[in-house]
Amino acid sequence: MCTNSVSSDTLHAFMVQLMAASGVDATQCRIVAGNLIWNDIVGRTNYGVERLPVMLRRVRAGLIKTSATPVFERLSDTTRRLDGDNGFGQFVGECAIASAIEMAKTHGTGIVGVWNSNFFGTGAYFVEKAAEKGMIALVLSNSFPKVAAEGGLRPVLGTNPFAFGGPRKNGRSLLVDMSTASLAGSTIREKIRTGGSLAEGLVIDDKGQPLTDPVKAGKGTLLPAAGAKGFGLALMVEMLSAVLTGAGISKEVGSIYNDFDRTGNNGHFFLVLDIKRWMTLDEYYTRFETLIAMIKASGDDGDVLLPGEARWNMREKNLVEGIAIEAETLNGLETLAAEFGIKPPWIT
Amino acid sequence: MCTNSVSSDTLHAFMVQLMAASGVDATQCRIVAGNLIWNDIVGRTNYGVERLPVMLRRVRAGLIKTSATPVFERLSDTTRRLDGDNGFGQFVGECAIASAIEMAKTHGTGIVGVWNSNFFGTGAYFVEKAAEKGMIALVLSNSFPKVAAEGGLRPVLGTNPFAFGGPRKNGRSLLVDMSTASLAGSTIREKIRTGGSLAEGLVIDDKGQPLTDPVKAGKGTLLPAAGAKGFGLALMVEMLSAVLTGAGISKEVGSIYNDFDRTGNNGHFFLVLDIKRWMTLDEYYTRFETLIAMIKASGDDGDVLLPGEARWNMREKNLVEGIAIEAETLNGLETLAAEFGIKPPWIT
Numbered sequence: 212m213c214t215n216s217v218s219s220d221t222l223h224a225f226m227v228q229l230m231a232a233s234g235v236d237a238t239q240c241r242i243v244a245g246n247l248i249w250n251d252i253v254g255r256t257n258y259g260v261e262r263l264p265v266m267l268r269r270v271r272a273g274l275i276k277t278s279a280t281p282v283f284e285r286l287s288d289t290t291r292r293l294d295g296d297n298g299f300g301q302f303v304g305e306c307a308i309a310s311a312i313e314m315a316k317t318h319g320t321g322i323v324g325v326w327n328s329n330f331f332g333t334g335a336y337f338v339e340k341a342a343e344k345g346m347i348a349l350v351l352s353n354s355f356p357k358v359a360a361e362g363g364l365r366p367v368l369g370t371n372p373f374a375f376g377g378p379r380k381n382g383r384s385l386l387v388d389m390s391t392a393s394l395a396g397s398t399i400r401e402k403i404r405t406g407g408s409l410a411e412g413l414v415i416d417d418k419g420q421p422l423t424d425p426v427k428a429g430k431g432t433l434l435p436a437a438g439a440k441g442f443g444l445a446l447m448v449e450m451l452s453a454v455l456t457g458a459g460i461s462k463e464v465g466s467i468y469n470d471f472d473r474t475g476n477n478g479h480f481f482l483v484l485d486i487k488r489w490m491t492l493d494e495y496y497t498r499f500e501t502l503i504a505m506i507k508a509s510g511d512d513g514d515v516l517l518p519g520e521a522r523w524n525m526r527e528k529n530l531v532e533g534i535a536i537e538a539e540t541l542n543g544l545e546t547l548a549a550e551f552g553i554k555p556p557w558i559t
Numbered sequence: 560m561c562t563n564s565v566s567s568d569t570l571h572a573f574m575v576q577l578m579a580a581s582g583v584d585a586t587q588c589r590i591v592a593g594n595l596i597w598n599d600i601v602g603r604t605n606y607g608v609e610r611l612p613v614m615l616r617r618v619r620a621g622l623i624k625t626s627a628t629p630v631f632e633r634l635s636d637t638t639r640r641l642d643g644d645n646g647f648g649q650f651v652g653e654c655a656i657a658s659a660i661e662m663a664k665t666h667g668t669g670i671v672g673v674w675n676s677n678f679f680g681t682g683a684y685f686v687e688k689a690a691e692k693g694m695i696a697l698v699l700s701n702s703f704p705k706v707a708a709e710g711g712l713r714p715v716l717g718t719n720p721f722a723f724g725g726p727r728k729n730g731r732s733l734l735v736d737m738s739t740a741s742l743a744g745s746t747i748r749e750k751i752r753t754g755g756s757l758a759e760g761l762v763i764d765d766k767g768q769p770l771t772d773p774v775k776a777g778k779g780t781l782l783p784a785a786g787a788k789g790f791g792l793a794l795m796v797e798m799l800s801a802v803l804t805g806a807g808i809s810k811e812v813g814s815i816y817n818d819f820d821r822t823g824n825n826g827h828f829f830l831v832l833d834i835k836r837w838m839t840l841d842e843y844y845t846r847f848e849t850l851i852a853m854i855k856a857s858g859d860d861g862d863v864l865l866p867g868e869a870r871w872n873m874r875e876k877n878l879v880e881g882i883a884i885e886a887e888t889l890n891g892l893e894t895l896a897a898e899f900g901i902k903p904p905w906i907t
Contacts, residue, residue, distance in 0.1 A: 287667030287668065290836055292837065319636075320635065320637050347799070359858070361863070362863040362864060364862075367853050375791070377798060385798070388791075442866070444735070450695065457838070460850050489640065489804070495803070499802050502797060505809045509708050509712065510708060510712050514711065
């Protein structure tokens with residue numbers, strides 16, 4: 212095995228070891244590790260194991276609970292609010308989507324609004340949980356302010372991810388998952404690592420002037436995607452996942468990277484619809500594939516990819532070849548492992 | 560009164576007269592007229608009375624039912640599907656949002672998926688109906704193909720409007736209402752009327768080359784807003800309002816302007832959440848105004864407008880001054896009135 216390619220099972224065991232050494236309880240270890248690795252497998256490395264060092268730094272600072280017990284509050288047959296007990300967002304989100312799926316199974320629809328949570332990774336991970344059960348899901352989360360309002364100069368909304376999707380018969384679910392900003396904060400960090408400059412119209416300084424140097428852009432303000440449209444979507448995310456749930460609003464949300472004096476205070480929103488209430492799954496698959504065939508035929512051969520399709524292609528590759536981990540991520544994990552006296556699985 | 564400024568009551572009576580003369584039943588007359596005029600009052604003239612001539616042309620062609628009786632199918636306590644009976648979309652939508660509000664009142668959440676409907680105007684109109692009752696709403700509709708997929712060359716999705724909003728204590732609800740395309744079809748028609756060219760990156764020809772002449776762009780293909788992001792949103796709209804409801808999918812939807820051989824076959828999706836299940840309305844207002852104050856303070860004085868705010872400003876002006884109707888719209892209505900031997904209220 213080459214030094215930067217690891218099987219997902221090996222990586223999972225290693226992540227669990229690192230988290231357990233930080234005092235994280237067994238359930239959170241298992242679920243958070245699975246979530247991070249799922250993101251690496253589908254090629255969303257920005258939301259994968261590279262996040263573990265900063266997440267465990269927050270644990271050491273007492274900002275994420277090692278033993279969290281989220282508590283549900285029943286608002287109606289189809290609606291629950293979840294106090295995340297300041298656990299890992301990936302774990303709290305898993306509790307939330309499971310409950311939304313359960314309500315949808317019984318009542319056709321399930322909604323869970325979450326407060327007192329933390330950075331939850333990608334919305335697509337949770338959408339896929341619902342899609343696996345033959346359901347459609349909308350998953351939203353607010354995040355620390357990094358994005359200007361349309362017409363504004365200073366950060367006031369998070370990149371506020373917006374995820375949506377549903378199942379396909381071939382198992383390659385539709386997975387829409389996007390930042391409501393012109394780009395994701397993690398894209399800037401990637402540009403800093405890999406070099407190159409940003410296009411204009413993405414990031415501004417506090418006078419409203421464009422910033423194209425990714426290092427300067429990292430301290431700038433992102434613009435919303437497509438101006439007023441992205442601003443409207445970011446507001447929708449903030450209303451449903453924070454105003455309505457009781458979570459932190461705007462500046463009340465802490466940055467996973469920069470705010471080591473307070474918890475994340477993030478909010479999330481999960482909506483799940485059971486397709487079988489509307490029609491048989493077979494009928495749904497037929498109707499959805501009709502749409503997909505029209506979409507595929509609307510461009511030159513192979514030019515049109517469905518949202519999520521590149522992820523499923525990457526997954527097939529990674530499940531065969533093992534997960535390729537970037538050198539910088541490897542270093543971070545090795546440093547962490549050394550602190551706990553744990554030997555990384557790629558060091559023989 | 561100047562010739563192109565009319566009070567909303569006078570305009571409503573005139574619209575009802577024109578529709579009744581076309582054989583439309585009293586309920587549809589009243590509701591459709593109210594919907595069109597609401598859009599004119601808030602300054603969305605593209606969705607106002609200027610649409611009546613083409614809508615009545617469809618009635619005369621037998622493509623919209625003059626006496627429609629939409630039928631609800633109960634899918635769960637919180638979910639209904641509505642057969643619009645090929646009535647006016649504005650009327651069918653009114654039935655749908657009323658039902659979603661009623662379910663939300665009783666069960667916290669209400670979802671109505673609609674098939675067998677037509678062009679429904681603006682989503683914001685229906686969102687406002689829910690906001691008036693202290694509720695949050697998401698309103699979606701598919702429309703005839705006019706927009707390329709990301710990576711595609713030919714139209715496959717509609718401009719698929721996406722609307723969302725909720726109440727404010729001052730009555731000026733948040734009203735997000737956008738085309739998921741780079742621009743609305745009605746914006747191109749407006750540019751053709753008013754002159755000027757379009758920016759690149761909005762419309763392409765069938766080779767993928769940009770079209771900036773609005774006349775040529777009218778026959779071109781719109782690009783999705785912000786590329787893959789708008790494509791993902793348009794897909795979400797198509798899945799929820801068409802794949803799931805039984806409505807026409809993509810090319811199965813007829814154009815209000817161009818397809819006089821078939822009905823609209825549009826689908827819509829309405830989701831309503833009762834805020835009072837989550838917290839008192841007062842607590843919600845306080846939390847929402849906290850967010851709004853932060854947003855307003857994030858730019859120079861008066862630079863940041865909330866989605867819908869320009870609409871409420873326009874409404875205040877129009878309620879005082881009367882609705883200003885464009886000369887071309889006036890002509891269209893006068894021609895229609897002459898056919899029925901009806902005297903327009905502005906002709907003394």
